[in-house]
Every structure is written in structure tokens, then in C-alpha cells.
Amino acid sequence: MSANESTKRLGLLRSLLVHAALAVVGLIVAIPLYWTLISSVTTNAGIFATPVQWIPPSLHLENFSQALSAAPFGRYFFNSAVVGVVVTATTLVTSALAGYGFAKFQFPGRRILFVVVLIALMVPFQAIMIPLFVLARQLGWLNSYAGLIVPGAVSGFGIFLMRQFMSKVPDALLEAARLDGCNEIQLFLRIVLPLSRSALAALAVLTFLASWNNFLWPLIVAQNPDILTVPLGIVQFRGSYFTNYTQILAVSLMAAAPVIVLYLVMQRQIIETFASSGIKG
Amino acid sequence: MQGGRRAGRGLTIAQRRSLFGLLFVLPGVVPLLIFVIYPMGSALYLSFTNWQLMGTPQIQGFQNYTQLSSDLQFRSALTVTLEFALGTAIPSCVLALGVALLFNARASFTSWYQPLLFLPAVLPTVVTSLVWGILYQGNGVINNVLGLNVAWLTDQSWALPALMIMTIWTNLGYYAVILLAGVREIPNDYYEAARIDGAGTPALIRHITLPLVRPTLLFVVVIATSNALTLFIQPYLLTQGGPGDATRTLSELIYDTAFSFLNIGKASAMSFILLAISLVLAFVQFSVLQSGDS
Numbered sequence: 001m002s003a004n005e006s007t008k009r010l011g012l013l014r015s016l017l018v019h020a021a022l023a024v025v026g027l028i029v030a031i032p033l034y035w036t037l038i039s040s041v042t043t044n045a046g047i048f049a050t051p052v053q054w055i056p057p058s059l060h061l062e063n064f065s066q067a068l069s070a071a072p073f074g075r076y077f078f079n080s081a082v083v084g085v086v087v088t089a090t091t092l093v094t095s096a097l098a099g100y101g102f103a104k105f106q107f108p109g110r111r112i113l114f115v116v117v118l119i120a121l122m123v124p125f126q127a128i129m130i131p132l133f134v135l136a137r138q139l140g141w142l143n144s145y146a147g148l149i150v151p152g153a154v155s156g157f158g159i160f161l162m163r164q165f166m167s168k169v170p171d172a173l174l175e176a177a178r179l180d181g182c183n184e185i186q187l188f189l190r191i192v193l194p195l196s197r198s199a200l201a202a203l204a205v206l207t208f209l210a211s212w213n214n215f216l217w218p219l220i221v222a223q224n225p226d227i228l229t230v231p232l233g234i235v236q237f238r239g240s241y242f243t244n245y246t247q248i249l250a251v252s253l254m255a256a257a258p259v260i261v262l263y264l265v266m267q268r269q270i271i272e273t274f275a276s277s278g279i280k281g
Numbered sequence: 282m283q284g285g286r287r288a289g290r291g292l293t294i295a296q297r298r299s300l301f302g303l304l305f306v307l308p309g310v311v312p313l314l315i316f317v318i319y320p321m322g323s324a325l326y327l328s329f330t331n332w333q334l335m336g337t338p339q340i341q342g343f344q345n346y347t348q349l350s351s352d353l354q355f356r357s358a359l360t361v362t363l364e365f366a367l368g369t370a371i372p373s374c375v376l377a378l379g380v381a382l383l384f385n386a387r388a389s390f391t392s393w394y395q396p397l398l399f400l401p402a403v404l405p406t407v408v409t410s411l412v413w414g415i416l417y418q419g420n421g422v423i424n425n426v427l428g429l430n431v432a433w434l435t436d437q438s439w440a441l442p443a444l445m446i447m448t449i450w451t452n453l454g455y456y457a458v459i460l461l462a463g464v465r466e467i468p469n470d471y472y473e474a475a476r477i478d479g480a481g482t483p484a485l486i487r488h489i490t491l492p493l494v495r496p497t498l499l500f501v502v503v504i505a506t507s508n509a510l511t512l513f514i515q516p517y518l519l520t521q522g523g524p525g526d527a528t529r530t531l532s533e534l535i536y537d538t539a540f541s542f543l544n545i546g547k548a549s550a551m552s553f554i555l556l557a558i559s560l561v562l563a564f565v566q567f568s569v570l571q572s573g574d575s
Contacts, residue, residue: 018383018386018390019387019390021379021383022380022383022393025380025383025394026394028450029398029400029454030397032412032416035412035416047415047422048418050420052425052426093308094308094309094312095309097305097308097309098306101301101302101303101305101306101309104302105298105301105305106302107298107299107300108299110302116310116314117309117310117313119317120313120317120318121563122563123317123556124510124511124555126513126531126535127553127556127559128321128324129552130327130535130545130549130552131327131549132320133539134327134334134545135316135319150312150316151316152316153312154309154312154313156313156317184301209403213405213406215407216513216514216536220540230405234407234411235407235518238411245415248411252408252411252412255407255408256404256405256408259403260400263396264396267396270399270403271395271396271399271458274458
């Protein structure tokens with residue numbers, strides 16, 4: 001056996017070991033997800049069967065329809081969608097504008113205003129939730145879309161992200177466009193925005209995900225059943241049907257479905273933005 | 282001079298530009314002033330008052346803070362939060378570094394496993410919490426598979442570790458991706474040189490990878506710690522902070538104090554302490570990032 005062949009074999013062996021190790025980790029992560037999927041279509045007895053039923057003996061798709069008719073989930077999904085779409089839109093617009101302003105303009109107060117953005121980026125929501133609740137109450141925003149939407153309509157993270165990205169747009173390009181007679185608004189709309197499309201797409205997905213998954217602020221600001229978002233609706237449902245595990249899992253899956261679809265489509269951008277910023281949602 | 286040229290309405294071009302800059306940033310910054318900066322000041326003010334949400338807050342100086350210094354529940358919450366931070370950060374770092382090294386060893390596998398490992402981090406926390414809540418039941422899948430009979434969420438000594446395990450499961454892929462970026466930044470020449478000197482893989486990891494990836498590891502520890510400080514949904518949904526105060530984290534205690542017991546002053550004082558700790562952590566985080574850049 002030549003030396004070349006034996007290193008090749010060693011390489012193959014190592015590949016196998018790496019694969020095996022990753023498969024073990026992958027399995028540990030995948031099992032709870034797979035279990036959720038099958039348990040949403042089994043029976044409450046099936047969930048706790050010994051030995052564990054890894055393949056459901058029969059499919060109970062009616063878990064979904066029964067859960068949907070037991071609580072106004074249509075309403076919850078509508079509320080979450082409205083809040084998510086509006087928050088994403090306002091975040092994109094304000095982040096793009098402010099990111100551009102901070103990246104490419106000199107003006108008095110620029111440093112201190114950017115410190116405001118950095119603080120907003122760092123402050124955990126839990127540290128300001130009480131005054132925000134008091135403020136929302138004073139403004140009469142409890143149990144309203146305004147209460148759910150407005151306090152989160154602008155994101156320090158979004159502004160920071162767009163500033164980082166737009167700093168990379170070459171100044172020479174902007175100057176050339178100005179010399180060609182572009183005014184500042186045209187410059188922003190026709191040159192800066194199209195160049196920032198990938199960053200805006202990543203920001204849009206992250207913002208929508210964070211809004212869709214948000215629990216604490218809706219919990220504080222919304223009690224009225226008409227205004228509940230999906231995560232609150234699920235928790236409320238669990239409160240009334242505590243032992244109806246299959247239906248809890250069925251609505252949980254439905255709540256996760258839009259997230260999973262977005263993730264599958266935008267996976268690369270989501271992972272890259274998370275990894276580079278160290279900020280999740 | 283271009284800067285001195287007049288361009289309509291008596292403004293120089295430079296002045297016009299700085300006006301535009303200001304106009305671009307204000308729609309973003311003004312809401313942040315109202316919904317972040319003002320509440321920070323407001324939290325500080327409320328922390329000096331006694332208020333039950335009715336009437337006007339009564340100013341009482343540092344009383345909330347002095348009471349907190351001897352408040353057993355608050356101390357317990359700080360301890361639980363710290364335990365949770367360390368108990369998730371250290372195992373997460375070890376496991377995530379392992380996964381990152383595996384990814385790095387065979388880059389072609391990354392595209393298979395990375396999407397799967399990362400998925401739990403993007404799912405709604407309410408969903409993952411409810412799923413684990415059912416898995417953790419006495420007759421649930423975890424006890425069933427492992428042949429155990431542990432009261433995961435209701436046993437004083439198991440409840441916090443149970444929350445740690447599900448948090449590690451949630452964030453493992455997320456931390457691995459961050460660490461992988463750090464591992465990949467290490468120049469290949471270092472490994473080549475060491476290999477020529479006869480170093481094997483374990484020696485390479487110990488003497489090259491580990492020391493050079495340390496800033497990224499610290500970064501992950503900081504993120505895991507801030508996650509612990511804001512941990513709320515899992516204890517709120519699965520243990521209500523119990524049994525006893527075994528899983529009552531700082532954030533959970535703030536929520537309870539404010540919205541169950543309506544003790545706004547005391548809750549605000551705790552919020553402000555949370556804010557101070559977070560700002561210190563953020564400062565460390567930025568310094569780590571900065572040192573990584575240069």
C-alpha cells in the first residue's frame with residue numbers, strides 16, 4: 001500500500017468521524033422538532049405512550065381544525081400579520097433613511113444622535129418595559145394596534161445595520177450622480193436604496209421574525225381577546241385547554257409555519273446577519 | 282469654492298447637505314428618543330418613588346435601593362440569573378466550538394447541518410418553550426427515552442438545569458455560527474507551519490485554534506449572559522419562577538413585581554440595575570468586537 005493511498009484512507013476515516021459526530025448533534029436538535037410534527041397529528045394518549053411512538057399509528061389531522069375552532073386563531077393570525085407588516089415597513093423606511101444620514105452626511109449633533117442609536121441597540125427591553133407600559137397607558141394605547149406597533153416601529157439595530165452597510169457605498173459614486181444633476185432625494189431613491197437591497201431584505205426578515213415571535217410587550221399591552229397576537233393566543237389557549245397537548249402542538253406548529261417558510265427562503269441572509277452582529281432579532 | 286456657493290434660499294451647499302442629513306436621521310432618531318431614551322429616564326425617576334400605578338408616584342429617595350440590598354428574593358434572582366448565565370454559556374461554548382471545529386474540518390458538511398442546527402434559534406420562544414414543557418412532563422418523552430423518572434420542572438434542583446438544557450438546545454447552532462466565523466479567520470499558514478513542525482490535530486486545536494478564537498468565545502459568553510439577564514418566557518410559561526424561587530430570573534422578578542404586585546417603584550429600581558449591568562456587558566461586547574477588528 002503506497003503512502004498516498006494510506007493518507008487517502010485516513011482522510012476518509014476522518015470524514016466519517018466528523019460526519020458521525022455532526023449526525024449525533026443534528027439528531028439531538030432534530031428529535032424535538034420531529035416529535036412536535038408527529039405529535040400534532042396523534043392523540044393525547046399517544047404522546048405519552050411507552051415506548052415512544054416515533055411513527056404515529058394513525059393520523060389525526062382534525063387536531064388542527066378542532067384547535068382552530070376552539071379559539072379565534074384567525075383573528076390572532078390577522079393581528080400578528082398586521083403588526084408584523086406595519087412594524088417591518090416602518091423599520092425599513094426609518095432605518096434606510098437614518099442609516100444613510102449617519103453614513104454619508106455631516107451635520108451638527110451627528111455624534112450625539114448616533115449615541116442615541118447605540119443606546120437603543122444595547123438597552124434590553126426588560127429594562128424599559130415598565131415606563132413604556134405607563135406611557136402607553138397615558139396615551140390610551142392599551143389594547144390597541146397603536147400600542148402593539150408604535151413603541152417597536154423604529155429599531156436601533158436596523159439603523160445601525162443600515163449605517164454599516166451604506167458606509168460602503170463609494171462617495172465618488174454619489175458625487176458623480178450629484179454632478180449629473182441628481183437631487184438628494186433622487187440620489188437616495190435611485191442609487192443608495194437599490195445598492196442596499198440585500199441589507200434591506202435581511203433587515204426585513206429579521207424584523208418580521210422578531211415581531212411575529214414577540215411575546216413580552218404584547219403580554220403587557222394587550223389583554224383584550226380581539227387584539228391578541230399569535231404567541232399570546234397560544235398561551236391563552238393553553239390556559240383553557242391545559243391537557244389538550246396535541247392541539248397545543250398543532251397551533252404551535254401553525255405559529256411556527258410562517259417563520260419556517262421565511263427561514264427556508266432567506267436562510268443565508270438570516271444566518272449571516274445574526275453571526276456578524278451577534279444580535280438576534 | 283464649492284462649499285461657499287449659494288444654492289437657493291440663501292443656504293450654502295454644505296449647509297443644505299447637513300440639513301438633508303438631519304432630515305434623513307430624524308424620523309428614526311425621534312421615536313428612539315421617545316420610546317427608549319425617555320423610558321430610561323423615567324425608569325430612573327420611578328425607581329426613587331413608591332407607586333402602585335394609582336394616583337401620583339410618591340418620591341422617597343433611595344429607599345427602594347436600600348431595601349433591595351437586603352431583599353432575599355432579589356438576591357436569589359441575581360444568583361439564579363448568574364447561575365443560568367454560566368450554566369448555559371460554558372456548555373454552549375464548549376459544544377458550539379466543537380460543532381464549529383467539525384464544520385471547519387469538513388466544510389462541505391456545513392451546508393447540510395448548519396440550517397438544521399440554527400433553526401431552533403429562529404422559532405418563536407413561546408413555541409419551543411411549550412414543546413419542551415410537554416417533553417419534560419413526568420411521563421413525557423425525555424423520561425421515557427432515557428428511562429428516568431425526574432420531575433424536571435417541579436423539582437427544586439432540576440428546574441433550572443431543565444431550562445438551561447432547552448436554552449442550550451435553542452442557541453447551539455447560533456453560537457456555532459458565530460464561533461465558526463472566528464475559527465475561519467485564523468490564517469491557514471499557521472496550521473501549515475505547525476504541521477510541518479510535526480504537530481497533530483489535537484495540538485493544532487490547543488495551541489493555535491483555542492488561543493486565537495478566544496475573543497470570539499468571550500463575545501459568545503457576553504451574548505449568553507445578556508440572554509440570561511433577559512430570560513423571561515421560559516420561566517414564565519413553564520415554572521412561573523418556581524418551584525420556590527428556583528427559576529425566578531431577574532427579568533421574571535421585575536415582571537412579577539411590576540405587573541402582579543403593582544410595586545412599580547421597586548420593580549423600576551430592579552430595572553435600572555438590569556440596565557446598568559446590560560450597559561457594562563454591551564461595553565465589553567463592543568471592546569471585544571473592536572479588538573477583533575484591529
